[in-house]
Amino acid sequence: MGSTLRLRLRERWGGCRLTREILALFYELSLWSLLDSGAPRFRL
Known part of the structure; x- marks a missing residue:
């Protein structure tokens, strides 16, 4: 389920x-x- 959601987000947002x-x-x-x-x- 997580991988399909990730795939949809990648397709929608240009991944x-x-x-x-x-x-x-x-x-x-x-x-x-x-x-x-x-x-x-190190703080500037």
């Missing part, structure tokens, strides 16, 4: 490109939160 953008956004947010919490000297 790979959007998924890659969302993953990049989450990665960037988690990276910045990690830097903020763990290493304050």
Whole structure:
């Protein structure tokens, strides 16, 4: 069921490109939160 839902989302939204953008956004947010919490000297 999850795979069919994922396939529908991929067809509807143009799939790979959007998924890659969302993953990049989450990665960037988690990276910045990690830097903020763990290493304050890197804060800009």
